[in-house]
Amino acid sequence: MFVRRGAAAAVVVSAVLLLGAGCEDPAPKAAGATRPSASTSPSASVSAPASPSTAAVMPSVVGKGFSEAETAVKALVTRPVEARSAYSDVTLAAAHGAWTVCFQTPAGGAPVAPDTAVELSLVAPGTPCPGKAGAALHPSKAPAPAASTTPVPAPKPKATVPTDTGSTGGDGGNGDTAASSGGGGSDAYYSNCAAARAAGAAPIRRGEPGYRKALDRDNDGIACDK
Template structure:
């Protein structure tokens, strides 16, 4: 009878050891299966291309998209040149920092080299800023009344009948665009008519 009881005790002890072993193994299996998945690569962002030449900007965008980069003039009245690789970028779509997918359409608005960007794309071009030659100086205005030392009403022969305009000499009359002057016309006086033929400052 004692032998039977001992066998039962040994059998029960063996079962407890097996269950304890399986319990010890279980947490290890659970820990191994809880590993976090690796993160997916992030979507690329549109680079800032403003100010770059089109050739450089296009090279920066090509690796990001599968569609051709579209170029157009920033001015509505200036056509895009066939060779616009050196034209700077004024506007870009999408904006810098926007996510870019392979199918994204990229559009760049350009200006001719040396020209400033307009305020908005498609605007009319401003007048050329190339410095122009200084305009010809305006001729001096003739005096409105003859001097007291003769003039057209006396002293030197007068005869003009138009004393409201006075030219000191023929050079001043020519600068004002009034020469030659015939007798009776404004500014004519005998002192300027050297050959007395009725036409002053004709030579």
């Protein structure tokens, strides 16, 4: 009986020991675990890119006086600032410091380097800017029409009426008189175009002395024109 009780007590003690071992806090093991240091992080090992340097930009100087604009530009570029008249028919004055800037190259906000060429187009004080650089302030009037190259016929001498009105014309004439050919009651008569040219009357237009249809081959109202 005593032996059974001792064995039972031993079993109880063993069970208590096992329970105590199972209830141990595993935190110390977790606390002792090795953690990766911040220096081994991939993101920490990559260095941040350097920020690019700020590039110089062209200031907007339109509307300013040339002296003020030149001072602002010379702070950025080493080349001389080129000034010119905004009008093609206006000469830039030697002293143009008070002239107003109408156009600029490069434009305001464009990047510039020390060797950038800068050009400013100016107008005299009180003069409005043109619509575009190089326009004329006083455009010339419309050109006069070119002189006509058609020779002016010389005054025609009055021809005498020949006595023979029945002769035939050498240039297609058929002997028609001025009255019958619609010559407008002309008192001149030419037997043919050769006679009209010899008298200085050719060409003869309809209604003029000496005109008749027989001498107007193409019926264009002008006789002896060819």
